[in-house]
Amino acid sequence: LVDTILAASAHVSVEDVRLASLWKAAYSTSSPYKGKLNARFDVDGSGTTMDGWTAVGTVSLRNAVYQDEPLADLNGKFSLDSGMLDASVKQEYFDLTAKADLRKDTLVGNVSLTVSDLRPFAGIIRQPELSGSIHAEARLSGTVESPQIEARIGGSEIVYQNLPIDTIVADVNYGDSQLVVSELTFAGELRNVDTADAPIGLRSL
Helix, strand or coil: CHHHHCEEEEEEEEEEEEHHHHHHHHHCCCCCEEEEEEEEEEEEEECCCHHHEEEEEEEEEEEEEECCEECCCEEEEEEEECCEEEEEEEECCEEEEEEEECHHHECEEEEEEEECCCHHHHHHHCCCCEEEEEEEEEEEEEECCCEEEEEEEEEEEEEECCEEEEEEEEEEEEECCEEEEEEEEEECCHHHCCCCCCHHHCCCC
16 A cells, blocks of 8 residues: 555756856855756656666756856766666766665665865865865665765865865764764875965964
8 A cells, every 4th residue: 555655757857047046045145156057857666665666867067167267067867776776976076976776775885986176166065265185985884764874085185274184084984873983184284385375364374
């Protein structure tokens, strides 16, 4: 009876939505980004587990600009077929891939993220004075309702408000609604600081 109730078939498409308008609606401030968002999603299936569902989708960002600097287009796609998830989002400086087995509501998968230049994306977290690169690998386990995540995050040439952190390595675990950073190391050399522009608001170095 429940499987019969939980059945659906849907198609959703979005065309030429202005990114600046979405930002304004979310944050009530002017957006540092411009561009046009397009997306398409198709879903069909029934049942209470992912095994009975199929879904495909694409998303793209065209003519993007960040602080008056043009950005390469961003393209993403995902598919869910018989409980197997495959997703990716790619851009000149951004590469995200995810693969997961969701059959019988279990969760087994991997996620990889590389951002080779943080500057074009720093505005998303509203930290425009952040630069450098990051790479993260995560292993997924547990169930769809109670995921377990083990991740290692590494950053290089990180600079925040002219403070050279240089290198960051962090081991992060998430489970039972708790986020734990089990290891965090970072290093930087003050000799790399631009003394004409003291870091993090200091008047002088």
